[in-house]
Amino acid sequence: MTDLKILAVDDSPTMRRIIINTLKRAGYQDVGEATDGKDALAKLKVEDFNFVITDWNMPEMDGLSFVTTLRSMDEYKSLPVLMVTTRSVKDDIVEAMKAGVNNYIVKPFTPETLKDKIQQVLSE
Amino acid sequence: MQATNNAQSKIQHEILELWKSVSGLVESFRLIRNPIQEFHRKVPQATDQLDKGTEQTEAVTHHMIDMVERITQRDEEIKGIIIEVKKEAETGNLDEVHNMLDKISQQVNTNLNDTYTIMDALQFQDITSQQIDHAAALLEDIESKLQNIISVFDVESPTASDVKMPVEANASPDKKQHAFDPKADYSDKKADQHDIDQLFDKSRGIHE
Numbered sequence: 001m002t003d004l005k006i007l008a009v010d011d012s013p014t015m016r017r018i019i020i021n022t023l024k025r026a027g028y029q030d031v032g033e034a035t036d037g038k039d040a041l042a043k044l045k046v047e048d049f050n051f052v053i054t055d056w057n058m059p060e061m062d063g064l065s066f067v068t069t070l071r072s073m074d075e076y077k078s079l080p081v082l083m084v085t086t087r088s089v090k091d092d093i094v095e096a097m098k099a100g101v102n103n104y105i106v107k108p109f110t111p112e113t114l115k116d117k118i119q120q121v122l123s124e
Numbered sequence: 125m126q127a128t129n130n131a132q133s134k135i136q137h138e139i140l141e142l143w144k145s146v147s148g149l150v151e152s153f154r155l156i157r158n159p160i161q162e163f164h165r166k167v168p169q170a171t172d173q174l175d176k177g178t179e180q181t182e183a184v185t186h187h188m189i190d191m192v193e194r195i196t197q198r199d200e201e202i203k204g205i206i207i208e209v210k211k212e213a214e215t216g217n218l219d220e221v222h223n224m225l226d227k228i229s230q231q232v233n234t235n236l237n238d239t240y241t242i243m244d245a246l247q248f249q250d251i252t253s254q255q256i257d258h259a260a261a262l263l264e265d266i267e268s269k270l271q272n273i274i275s276v277f278d279v280e281s282p283t284a285s286d287v288k289m290p291v292e293a294n295a296s297p298d299k300k301q302h303a304f305d306p307k308a309d310y311s312d313k314k315a316d317q318h319d320i321d322q323l324f325d326k327s328r329g330i331h332e
Contacts, residue, residue, distance in 0.1 A: 010250075012249070012250040014246060014247075014249045014250055018243060018246060022243075022244070057254065057303040057304055057305050059303045062303060085305070086250075086251055086305040086307070086308040086309070087305050087307070088307075088313065088316040088319075088320070093323055094323070097323070097324070103324060104320050105317065106316045106317050106320060107247055107313070108244070108247040108248065108313060109313070109317075111240070111244060124328075
């Protein structure tokens with residue numbers, strides 16, 4: 001579980017710090033970060049991440065396009081992706097599910113929710 | 125007779141010019157009508173977003189101040205206990221020293237948890253910045269439409285194709301790109317998260 005290498009993708013530096021801090025408290029020490037989907041794709045090419053946590057609203061490439069792109073690439077078809085966003089409208093969630101996210105957390109989230117969802121995705 | 129005809133022709137010419145001028149004016153007002161209707165909608169929307177951001181920032185800040193006050197109060201108590209520990213250690217009362225150290229340990233753990241709670245509450249910064257970005261986008265849109273109106277009155281016979289779109293053209297190259305959720309809101313999301321979890325559970329049930 002702790003050998004998981006997680007990529008946290010969010011355009012907000014504050015959110016990235018909070019997510020990384022929460023992950024480290026939960027025992028996930030190996031965490032990388034990216035500012036948007038485009039940056040995340042570049043990071044995934046050079047490092048072997050085995051879990052992605054991504055925001056939706058980001059400049060350059062948003063979370064939905066990022067996940068859609070990931071799922072169109074053979075090497076990332078089964079990469080676990082957890083979306084963490086402020087969007088809580090049902091249509092958005094359905095859209096994210098269709099794009100291929102494994103689970104979905106609405107902001108503001110609690111550390112317990114983040115830990116639970118990671119566990120849930122990993123156990124599927 | 126010639127003079128009458130000249131006068132008549134002059135009047136006709138004047139009427140024609142007046143008609144052109146009035147038509148141009150009507151066209152101008154037609155072009156600005158929609159933006160003005162939008163201003164009526166967007167200005168209060170922007171103000172509401174800014175008010176929401178301010179209220180939520182204030183609420184979270186108060187919550188954090190409460191936590192910091194409790195943490196500092198516990199720190200003061202810990203300082204007092206440490207002085208007592210020293211005294212008890214000098215008299216050799218080890219049982220009391222152990223009790224006091226346990227108390228310190230509890231206080232430190234509570235402070236640690238409160239510090240984490242403050243860290244988690246800082247998510248408000250992302251949410252309020254999205255609210256502010258939304259308000260800024262609404263105001264920038266109003267600004268661009270006001271520029272359009274100005275450009276309408278700068279030309280003699282404006283048509284829709286004369287209307288410039290100054291937003292992109294005038295955008296500063298250094299301007300930070302923003303992506304925001306217009307509905308971003310810092311409130312308890314337990315109910316929303318529950319509904320989302322149900323959606324995912326339902327989807328898994330269908331696929332299994």
